[in-house]
Amino acid sequence: MTVKLETIGLGMQYKRQRDGSRFVALADVNVRVEDKTFVALVGPSGCGKTTFIKIVDGLIKPTSGRMLIDGKPVRGPGNDRAMVFQEPCLLPWRSVFHNVMYGLECQGRDDDASRKRARDLIRLVGLGNFESNYPHELSGGMQQRCNLARALAVDPEILIMDEPFAALDAQTRELMQDELLRIWKETRKSVLFVTHQINEAVYLADQVLVFSSRPGSIRDVVNIDLPRPRPLAIKRSAKFLEYEDRIWAMIESEARQTMQEEVLS
Amino acid sequence: MAESHIDEAIGDERPRRWPARFYLKHEKKILGTLTVVVFITIWELAGSVWPVANPIFLSSPSRVWHAGVQLYQSGKLLHHLYVSGVEFFWGYFLSILVGVPLGIALGWYRRFNYSFDPFLNALYAAPVVAFLPLLVIWMGVGIASKLTLIFMAAIFPIVMNARDAVKTTPGALIEAARSFQASQYKIFKTIVLPSAVPFILAGLRLGAGRALIGVFVAELYIAQAGVGQMIAEAGATFNTDVVLVGVVIFSIVGMITLELLTQIERRFDKWRPHPGGRV
Numbered sequence: 001m002t003v004k005l006e007t008i009g010l011g012m013q014y015k016r017q018r019d020g021s022r023f024v025a026l027a028d029v030n031v032r033v034e035d036k037t038f039v040a041l042v043g044p045s046g047c048g049k050t051t052f053i054k055i056v057d058g059l060i061k062p063t064s065g066r067m068l069i070d071g072k073p074v075r076g077p078g079n080d081r082a083m084v085f086q087e088p089c090l091l092p093w094r095s096v097f098h099n100v101m102y103g104l105e106c107q108g109r110d111d112d113a114s115r116k117r118a119r120d121l122i123r124l125v126g127l128g129n130f131e132s133n134y135p136h137e138l139s140g141g142m143q144q145r146c147n148l149a150r151a152l153a154v155d156p157e158i159l160i161m162d163e164p165f166a167a168l169d170a171q172t173r174e175l176m177q178d179e180l181l182r183i184w185k186e187t188r189k190s191v192l193f194v195t196h197q198i199n200e201a202v203y204l205a206d207q208v209l210v211f212s213s214r215p216g217s218i219r220d221v222v223n224i225d226l227p228r229p230r231p232l233a234i235k236r237s238a239k240f241l242e243y244e245d246r247i248w249a250m251i252e253s254e255a256r257q258t259m260q261e262e263v264l265s
Numbered sequence: 266m267a268e269s270h271i272d273e274a275i276g277d278e279r280p281r282r283w284p285a286r287f288y289l290k291h292e293k294k295i296l297g298t299l300t301v302v303v304f305i306t307i308w309e310l311a312g313s314v315w316p317v318a319n320p321i322f323l324s325s326p327s328r329v330w331h332a333g334v335q336l337y338q339s340g341k342l343l344h345h346l347y348v349s350g351v352e353f354f355w356g357y358f359l360s361i362l363v364g365v366p367l368g369i370a371l372g373w374y375r376r377f378n379y380s381f382d383p384f385l386n387a388l389y390a391a392p393v394v395a396f397l398p399l400l401v402i403w404m405g406v407g408i409a410s411k412l413t414l415i416f417m418a419a420i421f422p423i424v425m426n427a428r429d430a431v432k433t434t435p436g437a438l439i440e441a442a443r444s445f446q447a448s449q450y451k452i453f454k455t456i457v458l459p460s461a462v463p464f465i466l467a468g469l470r471l472g473a474g475r476a477l478i479g480v481f482v483a484e485l486y487i488a489q490a491g492v493g494q495m496i497a498e499a500g501a502t503f504n505t506d507v508v509l510v511g512v513v514i515f516s517i518v519g520m521i522t523l524e525l526l527t528q529i530e531r532r533f534d535k536w537r538p539h540p541g542g543r544v
Contacts, residue, residue, distance in 0.1 A: 085437065106448075
């Protein structure tokens with residue numbers, strides 16, 4: 001398998017506005033994402049997961065380290081990556097169709113082929129009957145479907161997803177996970193998926209990167225050896241639960257610590 | 266237009282007689298009309314049937330109406346209206362023409378905004394009409410000084426609203442656009458401008474009110490004609506009826522302007538949810 005994305009010694013430091021002291025958000029993050037695999041990032045809240053993928057997407061520049069895509073160094077956003085944001089970030093004044101077209105328009109690809117592609121993707125994510133609806137007329141799950149279609153429309157090689165289902169209710173969330181695997185199977189992208197739900201990470205991913213916080217870095221890599229396609233019922237299998245337990249054990253102490261600090265401060 | 270009443274539950278189909286149904290359907294209009302009618306009736310009765318106060322001070326709706334009709338028939342009313350209308354239109358129009366782009370530029374270019382912030386704040390807070398004596402010294406008593414005053418009165422709320430509208434563009438949307446490598450121009454056109462429209466229109470509403478104040482004050486001070494001048498002259502001669510004719514004209518012009526803005530807003534507004542309906 002070829003390596004699609006690689007980060008070498010990626011680090012990010014901020015200066016605190018308050019007292020000018022340094023705050024290390026990420027330190028020495030080394031990640032390899034193999035082509036067409038699904039990689040999930042889990043970790044306690046505030047561990048720098050979102051900072052990391054924003055660097056990967058090119059929205060922020062790291063203070064140290066390098067990032068390679070197909071072995072070539074990259075800086076800044078590019079056609080080869082697209083992001084599905086946590087909040088759907090749809091333009092409220094555009095219909096579903098024109099939202100899905102948005103990324104293509106931004107990249108100057110507003111032609112008939114693109115329009116057809118947008119329509120196909122809207123159907124693929126199950127919004128075929130809602131092309132001309134505005135975002136406020138859609139449920140949270142439908143908004144995320146639209147958000148996903150918009151990212152897929154630019155045909156990225158790497159799809160970056162930042163806790164896309166965090167705002168959904170539990171049932172919708174499960175179903176959307178299932179949907180995502182179906183869509184992924186049909187489009188076959190390399191995926192970088194951030195979540196704080198271990199269950200979600202194990203269910204979706206080929207490989208789970210466990211983040212630890214302060215400073216954010218990769219604590220462990222867990223390869224998920226579960227057969228695909230994965231029915232939702234797989235979440236109750238012994239092997240699944242074992243993975244879940246293992247990852248939770250890695251995160252638990254840190255999550256507790258974070259929680260206590262939050263209470264104390 | 267979105268109605269503000271909650272959809273009736275299907276189960277709640279109690280038979281109602283037609284007056285009740287008619288009332289529920291037009292509740293907003295009926296109640297609004299009713300209070301206006303009651304107000305006018307009481308005013309009329311207070312002025313003529315039970316003389317609570319001297320009609321010189323209180324006037325009455327019928328006297329205002331007669332004064333209005335008389336002024337109209339003599340041709341004076343149309344002349345005043347024309348003079349004031351021209352001032353209002355050009356003053357307000359120019360303030361929009363300059364104010365909206367200026368506000369957008371101030372919101373978009375940070376340093377530009379830093380540079381002009383002190384002036385804007387000072388002029389926004391100051392009563393612009395205080396400049397009137399100076400304007401007269403500079404430009405005389407012709408239409409130029411009046412237009413300038415109206416322009417100055419209206420432009421600040423327009424600029425401030427346009428500026429803040431651009432400044433408060435949702436950052437998440439801009440980030441999404443950047444993620445798709447949108448150019449600055451594309452971000453401006455597809456995100457900043459559409460999200461600013463409702464706030465810019467709110468600024469235009471405030472500006473319309475200010476412009477009318479500008480018209481009135483300018484005419485109070487330096488005019489041979491105009492609705493404001495008519496009010497001033499009538500006031501000086503205790504002609505309450507004519508004063509009130511002028512007040513009514515000002516409110517009608519204001520209401521028409523706001524209604525036009527509402528119509529414009531509706532064209533840009535299809536995409537917005539209307540929780541609880543529109544007022």
